[in-house]
Amino acid sequence: MAQAMPEAILRTESLTKRFGGLTAVDTVSIELHVGEVHAVIGPNGAGKSTLTNLLSGDLRPTSGSVFFAGKDIAGLSSDRISRLGIGRSYQKTNIFLPFSVFENCRLAAQSRTPHAWRVFHGAAEFPDINLMAEEAMVAAGLSQRRDMVAAALSHGEQRQLEIAMCLATRPRVLLLDEPLAGMGPQESQDMVELIQKLAGRHAIMLIEHDMDAVFAVAHKLTVMVNGEVLESGVPEAVRGSPAVQTAYLGGEDFLNG
Amino acid sequence: MRALRLAELLLLLLFALLALFPLIDSTFYTQLITKVMIMAIFAMSLDLLVGYTGLVSFGHAAYFGLSGYVLALVAPQYEAVSLWWSLPAAMLVCALFALITGILVLRTKGIYFIMVTLAFAQMVFFVFHDTKFGGGSDGIYIYAKPTLVIAGFQVLNLEKLNQLFYLVLIIMAAVYLLLRRILGSTFGRALLGIKENEHRMRALGFPTFGYKLSSYVLSGALGGLAGYLAAVQYGFVNPEILSWHQSGAVLMMVIMGGMGTLYGPVVGAFAFVLLQEVLSDQGFLGPVAKHWQLAMGIFVILVALYLPQGLAGLLRRRKAEASDGSSDA
Numbered sequence: 001m002a003q004a005m006p007e008a009i010l011r012t013e014s015l016t017k018r019f020g021g022l023t024a025v026d027t028v029s030i031e032l033h034v035g036e037v038h039a040v041i042g043p044n045g046a047g048k049s050t051l052t053n054l055l056s057g058d059l060r061p062t063s064g065s066v067f068f069a070g071k072d073i074a075g076l077s078s079d080r081i082s083r084l085g086i087g088r089s090y091q092k093t094n095i096f097l098p099f100s101v102f103e104n105c106r107l108a109a110q111s112r113t114p115h116a117w118r119v120f121h122g123a124a125e126f127p128d129i130n131l132m133a134e135e136a137m138v139a140a141g142l143s144q145r146r147d148m149v150a151a152a153l154s155h156g157e158q159r160q161l162e163i164a165m166c167l168a169t170r171p172r173v174l175l176l177d178e179p180l181a182g183m184g185p186q187e188s189q190d191m192v193e194l195i196q197k198l199a200g201r202h203a204i205m206l207i208e209h210d211m212d213a214v215f216a217v218a219h220k221l222t223v224m225v226n227g228e229v230l231e232s233g234v235p236e237a238v239r240g241s242p243a244v245q246t247a248y249l250g251g252e253d254f255l256n257g
Numbered sequence: 258m259r260a261l262r263l264a265e266l267l268l269l270l271l272f273a274l275l276a277l278f279p280l281i282d283s284t285f286y287t288q289l290i291t292k293v294m295i296m297a298i299f300a301m302s303l304d305l306l307v308g309y310t311g312l313v314s315f316g317h318a319a320y321f322g323l324s325g326y327v328l329a330l331v332a333p334q335y336e337a338v339s340l341w342w343s344l345p346a347a348m349l350v351c352a353l354f355a356l357i358t359g360i361l362v363l364r365t366k367g368i369y370f371i372m373v374t375l376a377f378a379q380m381v382f383f384v385f386h387d388t389k390f391g392g393g394s395d396g397i398y399i400y401a402k403p404t405l406v407i408a409g410f411q412v413l414n415l416e417k418l419n420q421l422f423y424l425v426l427i428i429m430a431a432v433y434l435l436l437r438r439i440l441g442s443t444f445g446r447a448l449l450g451i452k453e454n455e456h457r458m459r460a461l462g463f464p465t466f467g468y469k470l471s472s473y474v475l476s477g478a479l480g481g482l483a484g485y486l487a488a489v490q491y492g493f494v495n496p497e498i499l500s501w502h503q504s505g506a507v508l509m510m511v512i513m514g515g516m517g518t519l520y521g522p523v524v525g526a527f528a529f530v531l532l533q534e535v536l537s538d539q540g541f542l543g544p545v546a547k548h549w550q551l552a553m554g555i556f557v558i559l560v561a562l563y564l565p566q567g568l569a570g571l572l573r574r575r576k577a578e579a580s581d582g583s584s585d586a
């Protein structure tokens with residue numbers, strides 16, 4: 001408790017998820033702080049996405065706790081967790097394809113306001129909601145695409161929209177599940193810059209396979225293997241750890257990825 | 258945008274034509290169009306669920322019938338009941354039924370939702386069919402139509418065909434405008450989001466169950482409004498109006514007309530009822546008329562094959578062609 005570090009905004013304690021005989025996430029304890037990007041890496045099947053789903057409420061933990069601002073939120077539904085201020089993006093792009101970019105963001109922002117039940121007002125008549133949506137589009141670099149249908153966006157732009165929707169809900173914690181998946185070099189570069197920009201005001205958990213990106217943005221690095229935390233700490237220390245070198249990273253190829 | 262304008266223009270034209278329709282002065286056709294408009298209200302109420310919330314209900318007849326039975330049961334045998342309280346009462350019973358069953362059925366999805374809504378509607382059917390409570394399979398006659406009295410002055414005499422016709426026409430237009438308004442609100446957008454991807458809506462912080470339940474209750478109450486008007490028109494209720502055939506027919510109107518458009522189901526109701534009338538007309542088609550369901554089935558298949566967006570899709574297709582043309586020019 002009496003650490004120099006300010007208290008973590010999101011913290012797990014021995015978080016565990018079992019699917020039948022398989023332990024997908026095994027007594028994982030990690031911390032997220034505002035102003036920090038905490039990258040979680042590991043081979044496929046290490047339990048990274050399951051961990052994200054536990055934090056976002058998409059899955060209920062088998063045991064263990066999740067503390068958000070000091071309160072145990074383990075087992076709450078995903079919509080409650082989202083309203084508390086924990087936003088997530090999905091590994092597989094998960095946006096409303098028939099809606100415009102603006103409407104995707106507007107809808108996301110709408111979830112934060114008590115206007116939902118004012119059924120005789122047009123949806124776009126609330127300046128506060130529209131402002132949140134516009135800001136999220138600008139932040140994610142999508143203002144040029146405002147009125148385009150989401151289905152017509154490029155893959156990279158859809159990934160940006162995924163983040164923009166998340167931002168429109170004004171979260172304090174961002175859980176980003178492989179935001180760079182399937183992106184070209186320039187798009188990746190833009191996304192890395194976006195994550196760096198967002199890190200100032202958010203606590204970010206970043207799941208990513210692109211090691212260049214991870215080492216470019218991460219303040220903290222956790223390596224997971226078989227559902228367990230193998231190593232956790234500042235990136236340089238983790239990179240040098242013999243256990244990580246032998247068990248997972250396996251040489252320079254991966255690091256230069 | 259353009260398709261919407263065109264559709265709205267056509268709807269205004271339809272409204273004007275319908276407003277002039279009683280000038281034809283035919284008892285048969287005035288009654289027929291009244292029936293069509295009641296089915297259009299019924300179909301719009303179902304479109305709220307199917308087309309805008311992504312909930313395919315196969316038990317919508319429950320509200321149609323329940324509301325009719327409420328009217329029949331609260332009306333004194335040979336006297337007219339007041340419309341002022343019997344209509345809200347009928348709709349309230351439907352809303353309550355939707356609230357209670359909705360809490361249960363909305364926990365299911367997809368094919369299970371279809372089956373569970375059907376099951377609840379069948380329960381209501383058998384309650385009225387197999388007990389003396391609602392006159393059993395014979396049903397109940399409503400000898401006097403409800404009256405609308407303001408300060409001792411009778412505003413509407415629903416025994417008069419034309420007055421019932423105009424009441425139904427106004428209510429149909431009002432339901433359309435009400436639903437348009439609601440669907441254009443933040444609430445309506447949330448419903449569309451739920452239809453598109455409920456999981457994502459929850460991740461964005463929407464308590465989706467409450468939204469779906471509200472839509473379900475509103476849909477039930479408006480379905481009840483249609484059922485009430487039908488009971489007023491026919492002057493009797495029997496378990497037929499609660500049967501799954503009725504649920505199937507209204508679902509067909511919605512799908513055939515074009516779900517998720519609101520005007521599509523209105524078109525669907527007109528197409529369905531008028532086609533049924535023509536195809537089952539023995540004077541017109543002779544002995545073949547007995548097999549009208551066969552011809553209707555073929556028509557539905559053709560619409561499904563060539564107009565996947567329903568009859569309303571004709572408007573959208575025209576719009577697509579128009580915009581292609583303008584970009585070429």
